[in-house]
Amino acid sequence: MTATRLEDYPHRLAGHCGSGALRDLLDWAGLGWAGPPSEPLVFGLSGGLDFTFLQIPSLTPPVYLGGRTLDMEFDLCRRLGVDVERRETDDPVQGWAWVTAELDAGRPVMVWADILRLPYLRVRLTNTRHDIVVVGYDAAAGVAWVADNDREELQEVPMEALAHARDSHGFPHPNRHATFPMRFPGRLPDLLPIARDAAEDVVANMTGGNPASGESPLEIAGYSAGLAGVKDFAAEVAGWPERHAPETLAAMYRTVRICVEKAGTGGGLFRRLQAGFCHDVAEITGDRAFREAGGAWAACAEAWSALAAAAGTASTAGTAQPDHAAVAKEAAALPALEEYATEKLATAARSPS
Numbered sequence: 001m002t003a004t005r006l007e008d009y010p011h012r013l014a015g016h017c018g019s020g021a022l023r024d025l026l027d028w029a030g031l032g033w034a035g036p037p038s039e040p041l042v043f044g045l046s047g048g049l050d051f052t053f054l055q056i057p058s059l060t061p062p063v064y065l066g067g068r069t070l071d072m073e074f075d076l077c078r079r080l081g082v083d084v085e086r087r088e089t090d091d092p093v094q095g096w097a098w099v100t101a102e103l104d105a106g107r108p109v110m111v112w113a114d115i116l117r118l119p120y121l122r123v124r125l126t127n128t129r130h131d132i133v134v135v136g137y138d139a140a141a142g143v144a145w146v147a148d149n150d151r152e153e154l155q156e157v158p159m160e161a162l163a164h165a166r167d168s169h170g171f172p173h174p175n176r177h178a179t180f181p182m183r184f185p186g187r188l189p190d191l192l193p194i195a196r197d198a199a200e201d202v203v204a205n206m207t208g209g210n211p212a213s214g215e216s217p218l219e220i221a222g223y224s225a226g227l228a229g230v231k232d233f234a235a236e237v238a239g240w241p242e243r244h245a246p247e248t249l250a251a252m253y254r255t256v257r258i259c260v261e262k263a264g265t266g267g268g269l270f271r272r273l274q275a276g277f278c279h280d281v282a283e284i285t286g287d288r289a290f291r292e293a294g295g296a297w298a299a300c301a302e303a304w305s306a307l308a309a310a311a312g313t314a315s316t317a318g319t320a321q322p323d324h325a326a327v328a329k330e331a332a333a334l335p336a337l338e339e340y341a342t343e344k345l346a347t348a349a350r351s352p353s
Contacts, residue, residue: 001104005136009108010036011147011154015266015273017131018073019043020149021110024133026080028108029184033191034284039266044277045079045194047201048072049270051338053229055236056222061251065233065259067270069205073110073131073180079194083183088176092163095177099134099144102181108135108147112178114168118148120155125263126170134162149264195281195290199349202274206342230338237331241324253315253327260308268301271341275301278348289348296341303337306330 010027014020019042027036043049052066069075077084089095102109110133116126135154136145144162145154166177206226224232237256240249259269266273278294281287307330314322 003138014149021131040276041280043273046072046076047198050205053233081185098179110180112175113165117165128175234331238328253311257308257312268304271301293344296344
């Protein structure tokens with residue numbers, strides 16, 4: 001074929017690219033529990049919540065926060081029985097042929113694209129692992145149509161621009177035309193057992209302090225993770241004003257705000273999505289332990305958002321004296337909240353209703 005477009009693809013806005021893309025794909029496949037799954041339910045079933053803290057002098061600014069595992073999309077597919085393959089190539093012709101083969105067969109296909117090179121996004125940061133779903137193309141017109149969590153409508157993208165976005169050497173690593181053909185099962189597993197399994201993964205992420213993926217590019221000095229990483233972060237934030245020049249400090253505060261609220265996290269460094277997952281599981285299954293865990297993660301989300309707000313205010317103080325104490329105070333509240341939420345999730349993972 002030279003042109004095709006899937007009609008009535010069920011795309012909706014989402015807080016995070018991966019869980020939004022997979023929610024839409026599950027809806028397209030007609031799968032769910034008590035109706036199509038919500039984005040928080042999809043996110044939580046990946047077991048992908050975590051925490052990572054980078055403080056590296058070579059970074060500009062020298063700080064980065066993360067709240068999800070690198071391979072959460074694969075972990076979700078494995079847990080749900082979705083057959084997924086990751087294909088990569090440095091040949092743009094081969095990379096595009098993988099996409100058109102899926103579309104010509106009537107299947108949407110998820111790919112990685114660098115947000116910096118997508119013309120419909122207005123960003124200055126690079127992220128080569130941004131999940132979008134290609135739902136159509138017209139070779140004669142030189143355009144493709146994609147579903148992106150950050151845009152309500154399908155986006156028409158020049159095929160040349162899409163190819164550049166899929167062949168980026170930005171952060172965290174080259175995406176090499178990565179394409180993810182999926183084959184969906186006839187039905188999904190029962191919800192409560194896989195929700196408990198996903199909760200166990202999150203508890204391991206937070207208590208182990210190590211990235212869940214063996215391919216992490218972040219295994220370098222200045223890296224900490226999990227609950228230990230949250231404690232490290234809170235302690236370091238309190239000392240930033242004494243160790244960094246005002247311009248660098250303002251940039252670090254801005255980065256904290258972006259990482260927590262703006263970088264496709266669903267708000268509150270993915271904690272709001274995790275809370276929604278717990279509440280959805282409780283609503284569908286009646287499990288009380290998940291309901292309690294949902295409240296604990298919602299408190300974490302609010303605390304992270306409060307930190308982001310304080311950091312944003314401090315970063316724009318201009319000639320006024322930034323309120324460093326307010327930032328440090330909000331950060332200091334995080335370790336206890338994260339520990340309590342992890343304990344509640346462990347209870348939900350291991351206890352009967």
